[in-house]
Amino acid sequence: MTDMKKRPSAGSKPVVTMTPGHVTIADRRQFLIGAGMLGAAALGAGTGLGIRKARAQSRAEISFASAAFFGKETFGDLIKAFNESQDRVLVKNIELPPPSSSTEVYQGLVQQLARRNGTPDVFSQDVIWIAGFAAAGWALPLDEYFPADKRSAYFTGTLNACTYDGKLTALPWFMDSGMFYYRKDVLEKHGGKVPETWADMATVAAAAQKAGDIDFGYLWQGKQAEVLVCDAVEIITSNNSAILAPDGKSTLINQKGAVEAIQFLYDTIAKTKISPQDVLSWDEEPSRQPFTSAKAMFMRNWSYVWPIAQDGKTSQVVDKVGVAPLPAFPGGKSSACLGGYQLGVNANSKQREAAIELLTWLSSTETQRRIALNFGLAPTRPALFEDAQIKKEQPFMASLEKVFTGATARPITPAYAKVTLALQSGISKALVSGNVQAEMDALADQINKIVA
Amino acid sequence: MTAAATVTGAGRPRRLGRALPGALWALLLLAPAFVSLASVSFYPIVNGLYLSLTNTSLITQEQDFTGFANYAQLWGDAQFWNAWWHTMWFTFASTLLETVIGLGMALILFETFKGRGLVRAAMLVPWAMPTVVTSKMFGWLFNGQNGIVNYILLHAGLIDQNINWYGSADTAMTTIIIADVWKTTPFMALLLLTGLQTIPNSLIEAARMDGAKGWITFWYIRLPLLMPTLLIAGLFRALDAFRVFDLVYVLTGGGPADSTETLSTLSYKVLFSTLQFGYGSAVSTAMFITEGIIALVFVLVLVRQIRRAQ
Numbered sequence: 180m181t182d183m184k185k186r187p188s189a190g191s192k193p194v195v196t197m198t199p200g201h202v203t204i205a206d207r208r209q210f211l212i213g214a215g216m217l218g219a220a221a222l223g224a225g226t227g228l229g230i231r232k233a234r235a236q237s238r239a240e241i242s243f244a245s246a247a248f249f250g251k252e253t254f255g256d257l258i259k260a261f262n263e264s265q266d267r268v269l270v271k272n273i274e275l276p277p278p279s280s281s282t283e284v285y286q287g288l289v290q291q292l293a294r295r296n297g298t299p300d301v302f303s304q305d306v307i308w309i310a311g312f313a314a315a316g317w318a319l320p321l322d323e324y325f326p327a328d329k330r331s332a333y334f335t336g337t338l339n340a341c342t343y344d345g346k347l348t349a350l351p352w353f354m355d356s357g358m359f360y361y362r363k364d365v366l367e368k369h370g371g372k373v374p375e376t377w378a379d380m381a382t383v384a385a386a387a388q389k390a391g392d393i394d395f396g397y398l399w400q401g402k403q404a405e406v407l408v409c410d411a412v413e414i415i416t417s418n419n420s421a422i423l424a425p426d427g428k429s430t431l432i433n434q435k436g437a438v439e440a441i442q443f444l445y446d447t448i449a450k451t452k453i454s455p456q457d458v459l460s461w462d463e464e465p466s467r468q469p470f471t472s473a474k475a476m477f478m479r480n481w482s483y484v485w486p487i488a489q490d491g492k493t494s495q496v497v498d499k500v501g502v503a504p505l506p507a508f509p510g511g512k513s514s515a516c517l518g519g520y521q522l523g524v525n526a527n528s529k530q531r532e533a534a535i536e537l538l539t540w541l542s543s544t545e546t547q548r549r550i551a552l553n554f555g556l557a558p559t560r561p562a563l564f565e566d567a568q569i570k571k572e573q574p575f576m577a578s579l580e581k582v583f584t585g586a587t588a589r590p591i592t593p594a595y596a597k598v599t600l601a602l603q604s605g606i607s608k609a610l611v612s613g614n615v616q617a618e619m620d621a622l623a624d625q626i627n628k629i630v631a
Numbered sequence: 632m633t634a635a636a637t638v639t640g641a642g643r644p645r646r647l648g649r650a651l652p653g654a655l656w657a658l659l660l661l662a663p664a665f666v667s668l669a670s671v672s673f674y675p676i677v678n679g680l681y682l683s684l685t686n687t688s689l690i691t692q693e694q695d696f697t698g699f700a701n702y703a704q705l706w707g708d709a710q711f712w713n714a715w716w717h718t719m720w721f722t723f724a725s726t727l728l729e730t731v732i733g734l735g736m737a738l739i740l741f742e743t744f745k746g747r748g749l750v751r752a753a754m755l756v757p758w759a760m761p762t763v764v765t766s767k768m769f770g771w772l773f774n775g776q777n778g779i780v781n782y783i784l785l786h787a788g789l790i791d792q793n794i795n796w797y798g799s800a801d802t803a804m805t806t807i808i809i810a811d812v813w814k815t816t817p818f819m820a821l822l823l824l825t826g827l828q829t830i831p832n833s834l835i836e837a838a839r840m841d842g843a844k845g846w847i848t849f850w851y852i853r854l855p856l857l858m859p860t861l862l863i864a865g866l867f868r869a870l871d872a873f874r875v876f877d878l879v880y881v882l883t884g885g886g887p888a889d890s891t892e893t894l895s896t897l898s899y900k901v902l903f904s905t906l907q908f909g910y911g912s913a914v915s916t917a918m919f920i921t922e923g924i925i926a927l928v929f930v931l932v933l934v935r936q937i938r939r940a941q
Contacts, residue, residue: 315690402886403887455775456775456795456798457798460798593690596906604888607887
């Protein structure tokens with residue numbers, strides 16, 4: 180902070196000694212000490228400071244805020260690399276809490292953006308905040324900078340999540356999605372074919388359960404929490420339906436497609452009994468544990484399960500697990516709930532060009548490859564899934580292209596925070612009581628009031 | 632007193648002159664306490680009340696005065712009333728159980744026996760634990776698949792299949808109440824133990840001389856004399872139980888089917904997930920008013936008790 184504030188006065192003085200393009204934030208302090216002493220001399224000399232001075236002076240200063248992810252390096256290192264790679268823009272990294280505290284990250288961002296003072300210039304945001312930030316007028320529409328031909332390099336699902344009211348207000352960065360884990364060894368005994376419809380899945384799971392090969396056929400997440408909305412988005416979309424109508428002003432949650440889908444989830448507990456009643460209180464981890472202790476045949480979960488399942492210390496299913504796109508209803512298409520952080524530019528940024536330069540760099544093929552290799556976060560550019568280095572170092576990630584193709588955004592509405600609370604409560608009620616149609620009707624009334 | 636003061640005042644008029652700066656001094660010395668209380672206690676309450684009369688929302692960037700619109704909405708909000716009833720039930724059940732069990736513990740710990748000091752210290756361990764740790768611990772104890780509670784009940788033949796404690800709307804709240812009782816009963820026991828120690832032993836000895844047995848002594852001597860302590864401890868506990876947050880937040884998040892949603896978790900969601908500061912403040916104000924009413928009831932009973940004792 181202090182370094183950055185001092186910068187303008189330093190910049191106007193003795194830039195002679197510095198090689199532009201190699202000043203990092205870490206160097207600055209030492210540089211400033213020297214700057215004070217050199218200042219007088221430089222002013223005295225006065226003449227012929229030349230082009231270098233002009234270029235260094237014009238180096239635009241912007242800030243970048245993101246939830247803190249860790250891997251072989253941090254986002255701070257990434258920003259440092261950007262600062263070193265060129266001499267036009269100098270970026271200050273603002274580190275927010277880790278993604279596990281996403282409510283705090285959200286509050287932090289909202290507070291800063293609501294000030295409308297241009298800080299942070301560039302930020303990363305969870306997919307579900309994009310519409311809200313866009314509707315508040317905090318996110319700069321990016322259409323002029325990223326025309327259709329540039330956009331085609333990204334997954335369609337992530338682009339949809341980044342679009343609000345017909346405008347691209349975020350740029351895809353990295354992603355995750357729901358996926359279908361299965362036990363190869365158990366499946367081998369029961370036909371060997373990965374089920375592509377929900378009904379097939381239920382039949383195979385019930386058969387394996389009856390034969391005593393596993394305790395649970397299918398594990399999912401029914402806890403009254405955000406993940407329940409993800410599970411619901413996937414199954415509802417796979418029945419050619421959606422939570423919100425395309426215009427986002429009304430809900431389809433009590434229509435036939437959605438009700439059938441939620442009914443299927445209820446039936447896994449009450450009718451086909453391929454899921455234990457406990458899924459109603461399980462989020463990701465509680466549902467992962469029985470799977471990696473070899474008690475379950477199928478599971479819906481995120482990509483983080485893979486390394487755990489392959490680690491002999493924590494898992495009894497090493498090399499016995501396969502991953503595929505989630506099943507669908509007959510005539511529907513497999514869908515995977517989209518997660519991950521996407522990039523945005525502050526509409527009040529005073530350094531728009533510099534912000535766009537950073538944005539472009541962060542989302543470039545090169546940087547996305549670096550993030551995939553060093554952070555284990557999957558790229559939003561399908562082409563990178565064919566990348567030789569990623570295939571070699573992250574073979575699992577490279578295999579996910581088919582899963583990510585079905586990536587589906589959660590309801591895109593500025594009132595998402597309210598909608599998700601209503602969905603969590605309403606769907607949980609339906610799953611507990613079994614009165615799916617009645618609960619979905621009540622839920623639809625609530626959501627229509629929120630989004631209308 | 633007043634008469635005496637007037638007399639001295641009239642007798643020495645000079646002092647009256649000095650009395651004014653004296654009063655000023657007193658005010659001046661009180662000022663820091665007043666300012667700090669006003670800024671950390673009074674101002675937030677007033678500001679919260681004001682916010683509850685606006686439609687302030689960080690997301691929509693609105694901040695207009697809307698009168699009682701939030702309260703009208705609250706009155707018809709089924710989720711609010713659902714949370715209100717859960718909170719009342721939780722407060723009632725946990726306070727009652729903790730008082731009764733705490734009283735029993737206090738009576739035992741009051742008796743002299745070998746290792747009493749050790750037991751008294753050990754008893755406080757649950758209370759000293761962070762609630763989040765307690766929550767995680769009870770999450771595992773009552774785990775539907777691998778929990779020890781199910782294991783014991785199953786092997787004792789009391790149930791014929793595992794109960795899904797947190798996943799069923801019928802048992803989730805009960806389980807949270809059990810966790811709270813385990814954690815906070817020692818606190819009640821400690822308060823009541825100090826209360827027991829203030830009862831003069833001579834009264835109990837006299838009762839024994841008259842031939843009163845244990846039960847009679849408890850019912851006619853100890854309990855009536857313990858009543859004020861009991862009520863104050865109950866008041867503390869009820870107000871504390873009313874704002875239950877961590878247990879619910881960690882164990883169930885308010886589910887399943889909203890069956891464990893309490894006012895604290897609801898206002899957290901409204902305030903910090905949806906950032907509706909106006910409506911969220913109305914929920915908090917409703918909590919504040921309800922707590923005020925609970926406190927009033929306790930205080931009225933307490934005052935009656937004290938009057939009767941006099």
